[in-house]
Amino acid sequence: MPWTAPLTFVSGAALTAAQMNTHLRNNFQELAPAHATLAGQFFVADGANKLRSRMIKNAVTTDEAFLKNTEYSSGPVGPEVTMYTGKHVIALWAFAGGNDTVDDSAVYGSLIVSGESDIELGDAHSAIYDGQPQDNNMRNLQMHFFHGDTELTPGENTFSMVYRVREGAGRFFDRELIVIPF
Amino acid sequence: MAWTTPMTFVAGNQLTAAQLNQQLRDNLLETATAKAADAGSYFVATAANAIAQRTPGGQTTLGSTSTSSTSYSGTAPTVTRTCQTMALVLFSAQASNDNANYGSYASVAVSGATTVAANDDWCLTVDGQPASQPMRVAMAHLFTGLNAGSHTFTMQYKRGGAGTATFTRRSLAVLSF
Numbered sequence: 001m002p003w004t005a006p007l008t009f010v011s012g013a014a015l016t017a018a019q020m021n022t023h024l025r026n027n028f029q030e031l032a033p034a035h036a037t038l039a040g041q042f043f044v045a046d047g048a049n050k051l052r053s054r055m056i057k058n059a060v061t062t063d064e065a066f067l068k069n070t071e072y073s074s075g076p077v078g079p080e081v082t083m084y085t086g087k088h089v090i091a092l093w094a095f096a097g098g099n100d101t102v103d104d105s106a107v108y109g110s111l112i113v114s115g116e117s118d119i120e121l122g123d124a125h126s127a128i129y130d131g132q133p134q135d136n137n138m139r140n141l142q143m144h145f146f147h148g149d150t151e152l153t154p155g156e157n158t159f160s161m162v163y164r165v166r167e168g169a170g171r172f173f174d175r176e177l178i179v180i181p182f
Numbered sequence: 183m184a185w186t187t188p189m190t191f192v193a194g195n196q197l198t199a200a201q202l203n204q205q206l207r208d209n210l211l212e213t214a215t216a217k218a219a220d221a222g223s224y225f226v227a228t229a230a231n232a233i234a235q236r237t238p239g240g241q242t243t244l245g246s247t248s249t250s251s252t253s254y255s256g257t258a259p260t261v262t263r264t265c266q267t268m269a270l271v272l273f274s275a276q277a278s279n280d281n282a283n284y285g286s287y288a289s290v291a292v293s294g295a296t297t298v299a300a301n302d303d304w305c306l307t308v309d310g311q312p313a314s315q316p317m318r319v320a321m322a323h324l325f326t327g328l329n330a331g332s333h334t335f336t337m338q339y340k341r342g343g344a345g346t347a348t349f350t351r352r353s354l355a356v357l358s359f
Contacts, residue, residue: 020191024205028188033212036227039330040267040359043214043225043233053227056270056359058324062303092322096307132310133283139307140319174303178270178324 001026003049044182046086054181057081064173065163066100072110072122072162081179082115082158087148088182093161095175096139098132102168106130109163109172111144116155119146130166139174183208185231226359228266228330239263240355248348249339254289254300256338262294263335263358265328270357271335274320277308281345285309288339288349290323295331300338309342318351333358 004022009015028034030051032043041053059079069075091111099105110126113119127142146152159179163172186204191197210216214225214233223237241259249255263269269292277286286308289300304323311317335356341347 017191017193017195025188025190028205028209031209032214032225032227032233033185033209033231034188036233037230039227039229041227042359043227056268056324058326060303094321096302096305098310136283136310137285137307138309138319139305139321141306141321143322174305176304176323178322180270 001029003027003030044086052086054086056178056180057083058176058178061175062173064171066169066171067163067165068169069164070166072112072120072164075163077112077160077162079175079177080158080160081177082156083179083181084155085152085157085179085181086154087152089146089152089157089159090143090180090182091146091159092141092143092178092180093127093176094139094141095127095161095163095172096137097170097172098129098137099134099165100169100171101134103133104131105168106166107163107170107172108165109142109161109175112160112162113146113152113157114160115157116153117151117157119151134168137171183211185209185212226266234266236264236358238355238357240353242351242353244351246348246350247339248346249341250346252340252342254287254291254338254340257336259352259354260334260336261354261356263333263356264331265295265333265358266330267326267328268359269325269328269333269335270322270359271325272320272322272355273306273337274318274353275306275337275349276316276318276351277306277347277349278311278314278316279308279341279345279347280314282313283310284345285342286339286347286349287342288321288337288352290354291336291338292325292328292333293336294333295329296333298325316350
């Protein structure tokens with residue numbers, strides 16, 4: 001039941017069951033304890049007078065992948081996080097890696113979003129490791145704020161890591177994706 | 183007192199003090215407003231119909247530490263927080279190795295109600311740099327499956343195949359859930 005602005009009690013006015021149900025029962029059902037269903041959830045506003053629970057979620061792939069694709073679309077996808085997202089999302093992702101066969105040649109890790117939204121972050125927002133000799137691996141963090149007004153559609157969305165190399169063969173391992181929904 | 187599912191009021195039924203204490207007093211005491219104690223805090227579920235206050239934690243250690251070990255060790259920075267099941271840990275360091283093209287690694291270990299050793303799976307890594315040339319990098323990891331209770335998160339460090347790895351300007355932040 002939606003939240004109703006709490007009424008102002010007036011001396012001498014008899015309270016009805018309907019009023020008590022609206023202002024006490026229904027409003028209490030909109031408080032955080034009523035929305036708490038699982039340990040680890042946190043609480044966000046989902047509109048005026050509307051509270052919802054959310055939970056941070058991650059996905060990890062420690063396996064090594066050796067990739068030669070120079071376009072994200074022709075490479076593997078994952079790890080992935082699928083969840084209901086509200087207006088905004090902060091995504092954090094990291095991978096260990098480097099170019100295995102060419103000195104000073106970049107490897108890239110970016111994100112795509114599917115489901116209610118259709119987003120490809122591409123190189124503009126990717127993690128990039130460049131300038132290292134071959135066989136040297138970096139591990140650094142990249143992040144992106146998905147803005148609900150211009151970018152993300154609320155609903156069931158899947159966030160997926162994608163990869164490419166500039167040339168040669170890239171090594172990608174110890175990959176983690178963390179999604180913080182609001 | 184625990185949260186009680188709000189009752190449905192029925193016309194003609196007389197409300198008792200016990201009902202009002204349970205439905206109003208005790209339930210209001212379970213709300214975020216009642217549990218808010220410290221500015222800058224947020225609220226998490228600890229179980230169905232139960233919430234608790236949490237406060238972000240962070241520490242920065244600007245001084246340097248060095249290691250010639252290939253096993254993780256270190257004592258700073260460190261943050262202690264109460265967790266129910268999870269913690270999001272963010273950390274950064276400026277790292278270098280005095281041997282060209284050898285790695286410097288920083289990770290986070292957990293002690294307290296749950297023990298988790300620092301691990302390469304969530305480390306930050308600087309590698310492939312000229313000797314002693316630093317790079318400042320950051321990392322995040324979501325620790326899941328934690329036992330309820332107090333946990334201490336500590337940054338720890340190791341080097342790659344050779345050389346001495348040095349870490350300065352180290353920062354650690356923890357959001358517990």
